[in-house]
Amino acid sequence: MTQARPALREVIAAPHPDIAPLPPAAPCESGVRLLRGVPYRHIEGSRPVELDLWLPEDGRPRPAPLLLCVHGGAWRRGRREDMGPRMRHWAPGPFERLAAAGFAVAGVDYRLSGEAVFPAALDDLRAALRWLGLRSAELGIDTGRTVVWGESAGGHLASLLALTSTDPRPVGAVVWYGPSDLSTPREGFDPHDPRSPEALLLGAAPATCPDRADEAGPLAHAHSGAPPFLLVHGEADTMVSRTHSEALAAALNDAGARAELRLVPGADHGWYGLSDAEVEDIFTHSLRFARHLVS
Template identity: 35%
Template sequence: MTTSRAKQAVERFALRGLTGLPEVVQRRIGRPVVRDTQTLADDVRLMLALQRVAREPAVETMPIPEGRVALARQTALIAGDDPVAEVRDLQVAGMAARLYVPSQRRGAGSHPTLLFFHGGGFVYGDLESHDAPCRLLASEAGVRVLAVDYRLAPEHRFPAAHDDALAAYRWLLDHAAEVGADTSRLAVGGDSAGGNLAAATALTAAQEGLPLALQLLIYPGTDALRDTESLRLFGDGFYLTQGFIDLAAECYYPQLSDDERRDPRLSPAYADLGAEVAGRLAPVFLCTAGFDPLRDEGEAYARRLEEAGVAVELRRFEDQIHGFLNMTGAGRSPRAAVVEIAHRLEAGLA
């Protein structure tokens, strides 16, 4: 075993051992973190403490190629490995993609399907970084999950990721039989930047009258201007930082003025929600994390949709941080949150 792999094995052992301790023991290690009347989950608090002890450099402080490698390594430390009946790599609209088939949805025919876009600030992430949550969503929800590897910034700036997401959705409508998808039970979803892409894709679907049954928006970015209290409260020390958010903006849309950042393809919060569009928008399950800089903009978007007459269920996981979707193999509380999301997905496509 190489030195780096041995180090990673030790880190994984320490992380999973610490976050797997009984809750009563975890509560006795260190002090609780309370902010904005919320208390951070003890297992998440210990993950963050272990990261500080290990002196892990922030991804946004590294050159982007190195940051991508570091983020992939960090994600692997907290990833689960839930079994599914089949995992198939394929091409979707010229992009690498991966289809997850749960045991409940094996065989011929058409099945409820989630088109999934990964997070990572439009700069990081790929099929591997979100393999674990896609597996868990597929197995727990009993739906097929089609994950797409869209183009990343700074190599490809706005609106490249948006255009890729929309192309993947159109491909799925045209090739549903190839992946066993039922277009009457189709969801788009994603986390963070992926939630942004899913929301923008759903808006286009509504504008064009295309089929969509559900939006699964997991702590989505919805407003590129982001002047929020949650950003001021949680922009440092809770995994997603102001520095990371600034880097994502510099890489994906550096050329845009404030007015141009209101483009709904980038900021769904400013979309025209007239009666016709709102009447066609797919129902929404939108969840946020209590200790997340993006919390307030996600919840503001949910309220705006609801005011326009869209069916919305908003769920705040008060004790979680941004990125909990990826933490399916470490601790108990993040995984429990993802399982709850999967059950909402299952109900939304029933």
Template identity: 35%
Template sequence: MKFPPFIEPSNITFNDFPESGASAEGMRVIQADFSRPYCKIEKVQYAYKSGISLYLKMIIPSQCTVQARKLPLILYVPGSAWLKQDLDSKLLQLGQFSERGFVVAIVEYRPSTIAAFPAQVKDAKTAYRYLVAHAEKYSIDTDKIVIWGDSSGGHTASMVGLTFDEQALDDECPVEQPLSVKAVINYYGPTDISKMNQEPSTCEHRLPDSPEGLLIGGVNVVDNDALAQKANPINYIHQDSFTPPFLIFHGNKDRIVPFGQSVMLFDALKNAGKKVDFYQLKGADHGQAPFWTPQVLDIVERFIRHCT
């Protein structure tokens, strides 16, 4: 039997590579659709602080599908009651935004059991600067960066958006390495931790070993209001300084972070003349499926596109 000659491999681009002419009876053909990005996940160490490595979980649209153009960045801070985070908990949900043409970076902060407030805010800013420094590698448009977080991550995102110039809340020099977050998305984040038990809740928010007590150093929240107020984003809203637009979502049956916490933040931003949109998810608890429906995600995407 005579076999066809071997074809030596060669470095051919995809566009120049020939389509196979082989066929088979009964074979069906579907035209390849390249309209949706193909996304990959990468874990990256962005810092080493307080004796631990801090990581980003990146969700990145592939270069083949985005044609090497620069993309907006979503810096996402997952909630954890300021304790150890699970960076994988929302990979499926946030992957939808990567498919919509965003680079997503899920940020790990130091847990409050290792470093109290404002460590979490400082870490998010360090992650931002790491990504700006590596923007070429990840195809990031540094003029289109937004920060988004849920629960304690929503609190951290709000603090980052309101404290661009606060040296006490920064591990790097803001003059040499300024931040330029274009928008903040806050999913059901705490605002004034001293008032969280003034509404119905299934959690204790006042004691030294509560999430809020641990956040400010393992002390009673009510007895240490000065510390609590340092962690209150409302106290960093200033009429005469730039504030990026805010988008807030909160369920009105939230059993962990009372709905009124977002009402406080919305009212403070609105009264200071800042741009802010606020959505109550009627009947929703603390996170879960209602916050990731196509309707809600379309609102979030329109907001980000408008701001960037």
């Protein structure tokens, strides 16, 4: 008996990310392997969301811990391979350096505020972590040892990922100059402004949707069971006030969690105003913090 052919719609569609073959890994000079542009989530009516994955050298005795890296860009723009303007000239780049240090590093796309409002971006990051766990045996990674690392708007999303219900649960967070509160007026931020990046993220001015603004604010989710946080912020930040990191660190420590706050003198947003050596020191300190959590 001849088996019926599958319908054309089934054949023409790309394989679902959960079962799609992984692309071949491209070797880098440092010995790191790179899988670029891997779809991790199918969203009906939307573009595929993708991630890049830097993997350490083969032959490791056990699966590599994971750094899930979240780019900034005011939730409105940004690229998944970016860690901010001061590292764009690094060769090898920051993600390759992190992988050479023994981490698997996922640079993750998420839907921007012009595509979908909150919680779409957070849902995407949760989906990325789920997908990485699902494919972990093939990739040689251990998502049970995941540290989330984000800068600016990506720091906000990384904080939420670490503080809210997520499976697998991150073991720590590195947050560079991230917003922690979308409700309180601060220098340069008016919660009544419907054109602010925060309003575009929420779909309305934060003052007009206080419950949604609180839900989207990491500060409201601080709790005793939170994983350890490293919060690094420039004292002279003119785009995201340092008080965001000060408030989140205080709330976490008051709740009985562990939060290390490092304020950087003379630093504006994106480490503008610092020397190359000072940026290198912040990067090294952050890597050391992440390593300690997964060792």
